[in-house]
Amino acid sequence: GAVVSQHPSWVICKSGTSVKIECRSLDFQATTMFWYRQFPKQSLMLMATSNEGSKATYEQGVEKDKFLINHASLTLSTLTVTSAHPEDSSFYICSARDLRLRPTQYFGPGTRLLVL
Amino acid sequence: AQKVTQAQTEISVVEKEDVTLDCVYETRDTTYYLFWYKQPPSGELVFLIRRNSFDEQNEISGRYSWNFQKSTSSFNFTITASQVVDSAVYFCALSEGGSSNTGKLIFGQGTTLQVKP
Numbered sequence: 720g721a722v723v724s725q726h727p728s729w730v731i732c733k734s735g736t737s738v739k740i741e742c743r744s745l746d747f748q749a750t751t752m753f754w755y756r757q758f759p760k761q762s763l764m765l766m767a768t769s770n771e772g773s774k775a776t777y778e779q780g781v782e783k784d785k786f787l788i789n790h791a792s793l794t795l796s797t798l799t800v801t802s803a804h805p806e807d808s809s810f811y812i813c814s815a816r817d818l819r820l821r822p823t824q825y826f827g828p829g830t831r832l833l834v835l
Numbered sequence: 836a837q838k839v840t841q842a843q844t845e846i847s848v849v850e851k852e853d854v855t856l857d858c859v860y861e862t863r864d865t866t867y868y869l870f871w872y873k874q875p876p877s878g879e880l881v882f883l884i885r886r887n888s889f890d891e892q893n894e895i896s897g898r899y900s901w902n903f904q905k906s907t908s909s910f911n912f913t914i915t916a917s918q919v920v921d922s923a924v925y926f927c928a929l930s931e932g933g934s935s936n937t938g939k940l941i942f943g944q945g946t947t948l949q950v951k952p
Contacts, residue, residue: 721882751938762926762942763880776937810878816938822868822930824940826880 720746723815725827732803733835740798740830742813748793749815753824754786757810769796803834837862839929841943848917849951856912856946858927864888866932869903869910870940875923886910888932917950924948 722745732738742752751770755763767783769775769790777783785807787799796815800807810831814824838861848854860869871883884894886903894901898915914921924947928940 753938753940760947762944763940765939768937768939812878812880814880814940818938821885822932822938823870823882823885824930824938825882826872828877828879831878 721823721825722746723749723813723825723827725813725830727830728828729831729833731833731835734804735802738800738803738832740800740811740813740832742796742798742815742827744794744815744817744825747815747817747820749796750793750818751816752790752796753814753816754788754796754798755812755814757812757829759810763812766798800832803832805834808832808834837864837929837931837941839927839941839943841925841927841946843946844944845947845949847949847951850919851916852950853913853915854917854948854950856914856925856927856948858910858912858943860908860910860927860929862929862931864931868930868932870928870930871901871910871912872926872928873923874926874945880926883912914948917948919950919952922948922950 724743726741754766766781767775767777775788790796812829814826816824840859867888869886872880900913902911924945926945927943
């Protein structure tokens with residue numbers, strides 16, 4: 720149980736294009752989803768927290784207009800990197816939890832984004 | 836402020852050795868949760884254990900064991916008889932508890948464990 724999927728796992732795009740990453744909780748309802756960014760050999764950096772049906776809460780320094788997060792249902796959240804640039808290249812990971820059940824976050828497999 | 840420190844950046848052991856990964860945390864909350872996650876080379880974080888602040892009972896799961904000591908604010912992780920498949924980055928994390936918790940995880944910097952055959 721507690722499986723989270725992410726799609727795509729890899730994406731290569733040209734500078735200036737937008738990229739959408741999907742995060743789905745497959746066997747539970749996620750009251751909250753989190754989006755992280757991870758650079759090589761570093762820890763995870765929380766970008767934003769999203770609760771189903773409400774606006775995402777962004778961490779300080781994260782541009783909300785650049786990283787659009789939508790959490791339209793209890794099983795799906797999306798992260799859109801708008802007008803991507805090479806510096807946006809990174810490993811993006813989502814996690815999900817159902818606070819009604821337990822406080823554990825379960826993580827997706829991650830999406831590697833390369834912007835050329 | 837909440838903080839998690841994993842002082843060991845990299846550890847290298849030979850297969851079948853025991854290894855302990857250290858985790859020290861700081862928080863002002865009286866209710867909180869501690870976690871360990873494993874990140875193999877594939878990148879996916881795998882949940883290993885959650886411990887509540889009011890439960891200091893140590894836990895053993897197969898070759899894995901955890902030692903939680905509130906007196907020293909530590910939540911150490913021991914792998915007994917390590918195997919090559921244990922090679923990964925291990926993260927310790929902390930989240931606040933209570934009814935108003937946001938669920939945010941504060942991660943340590945991670946410890947890279949390399950188990951050599």
